[in-house]
Amino acid sequence: MALVKAVVYEEFKRTDGTYNVKIKVYHQKKKRFIDTTHFLSNRQLDSDLKIKDKFILQELAVTLTDYRKTITELGPKLTFMTCDNLKDFLEGKDEVVDFVRFCNHHIAALKEDGRDGTAKNHAKIKNSLVDYFGKDRISMLEINAAMLYQYEKWLRRERVMTRTNQLGKEVTTKKKGMKDGGIYPHMRDLRTLFNEACKLYNNEDLGLVKIKHYPFKVYKIGAPPKTKKRNIQPEQIIKLRDCVLPADSRAELARDLFLLSFYLCGMNAVDLYKLDRYDPTWRRLEYNRSKTEGMRDDDAFISIKIIPEARPLLEKYIGTLQARYSTANGLDTALSKGMELVRDRAELPELTFYWARHSFATIARNKCRMSKDDIAEALNHVDGEHSTTDIYIEKDWGIVDDVQSAVINFIRTLDNPPRLRIKTTVVAKLVNPEEQRKTMRVISA
Numbered sequence: 001m002a003l004v005k006a007v008v009y010e011e012f013k014r015t016d017g018t019y020n021v022k023i024k025v026y027h028q029k030k031k032r033f034i035d036t037t038h039f040l041s042n043r044q045l046d047s048d049l050k051i052k053d054k055f056i057l058q059e060l061a062v063t064l065t066d067y068r069k070t071i072t073e074l075g076p077k078l079t080f081m082t083c084d085n086l087k088d089f090l091e092g093k094d095e096v097v098d099f100v101r102f103c104n105h106h107i108a109a110l111k112e113d114g115r116d117g118t119a120k121n122h123a124k125i126k127n128s129l130v131d132y133f134g135k136d137r138i139s140m141l142e143i144n145a146a147m148l149y150q151y152e153k154w155l156r157r158e159r160v161m162t163r164t165n166q167l168g169k170e171v172t173t174k175k176k177g178m179k180d181g182g183i184y185p186h187m188r189d190l191r192t193l194f195n196e197a198c199k200l201y202n203n204e205d206l207g208l209v210k211i212k213h214y215p216f217k218v219y220k221i222g223a224p225p226k227t228k229k230r231n232i233q234p235e236q237i238i239k240l241r242d243c244v245l246p247a248d249s250r251a252e253l254a255r256d257l258f259l260l261s262f263y264l265c266g267m268n269a270v271d272l273y274k275l276d277r278y279d280p281t282w283r284r285l286e287y288n289r290s291k292t293e294g295m296r297d298d299d300a301f302i303s304i305k306i307i308p309e310a311r312p313l314l315e316k317y318i319g320t321l322q323a324r325y326s327t328a329n330g331l332d333t334a335l336s337k338g339m340e341l342v343r344d345r346a347e348l349p350e351l352t353f354y355w356a357r358h359s360f361a362t363i364a365r366n367k368c369r370m371s372k373d374d375i376a377e378a379l380n381h382v383d384g385e386h387s388t389t390d391i392y393i394e395k396d397w398g399i400v401d402d403v404q405s406a407v408i409n410f411i412r413t414l415d416n417p418p419r420l421r422i423k424t425t426v427v428a429k430l431v432n433p434e435e436q437r438k439t440m441r442v443i444s445a
Helices: 054-080 083-092 099-112 116-133 145-155 180-201 234-242 250-263 269-274 311-317 328-346 355-367 372-379 397-415 433-439
Strands: 003-007 019-027 030-040 159-164 170-175 284-288 301-305 422-425 441-444
Touching: 003 054, 019 054, 019 083, 030 054, 030 083, 054 083, 099 116, 099 180, 116 145, 116 159, 116 180, 116 328, 145 180, 234 250, 234 328, 234 355, 234 397, 250 269, 250 311, 250 328, 250 355, 269 328, 301 397, 355 372, 355 397, 372 397
Parallel strands: none
Antiparallel strands: 003 019, 019 030, 159 170, 284 301, 422 441
């Protein structure tokens, strides 16, 4: 049976001469201590450091009774709990989980793991909730089904946002309401955050559940909406490449990295950012794709052939992006702003950096007739369907080279189209040159 007791020890004495009263938890021959809000002076203690203040004793009696009742209610579960488990459970059983505080810790952990993209998406969710509630402390109990329905309506409306930019200044902007294509990933990421909080605070195996409600049983996110194709035509790739942009501008950066991504089989911006050096003697570029690195046994490793079109761009940007932008998120923001000007100059209605990846894949399939499996290999996708088979098959980078070569050669043929050959046939046995000119037939090859 676990025991709890209010104690004061000499080692609890502070520099101001007072002692913090702690609750000693004794279980499975180990002891742990829970801090209390009570600090006592020498006159409130006897010579053996026993508490003699009657008011404090009454206050502590309430706490101890509650703890003992909780321990009794645990029943057989207590057998499977360590002293640390019991201490944490008692300490936090009445604690209201602050969702914002949890999000901050979770986002920090994602960044430590190098998952900056996911951290950025989850930070957007947290900031949006702070805007919605108008406060930076949100109880988990406030994230409920009724709130989620109202929150979705709020997301669909135009709203004002205040954020701190990279220079530390507050910037207020108006944001248009979300459409279905934006609502789905936003609410999906909110559900992911809620699930992560449940994993941290609930131990369902022992029946220790701090977050007892699950609003996503009532509020259904539904299936993802069909997304519009995000690719541009091969001719538009040429037009984009040849558009004139201000030197050393964000627009030039966005255009150049878009092309570099296209040349390197849809390489993501974060992976370009993480490349800290480039050697002109390299024949291949090898890296681990950040987005899926932790999802695969091979750490999402890929080897891409460096084609002539990519070399000047690699020399220009690789190793310099880190000095220009302190984080990959900063580069993403610059690319987003730069692509706006690129769209105008190239006269393209829609375009983002990620369209380079989609355009590469679409051209590979629709114009070059490459197989979907080979395209997935070139894109370095996670293949859940064939994950077991992949264990037995050695990687052949020649497959990736074939897809890349097919796409780039197709673009090259558009850049230098073969001239139309004209064949002429003259009808013989004509009376004079004038008649001959009138009766000449030109047949196109």
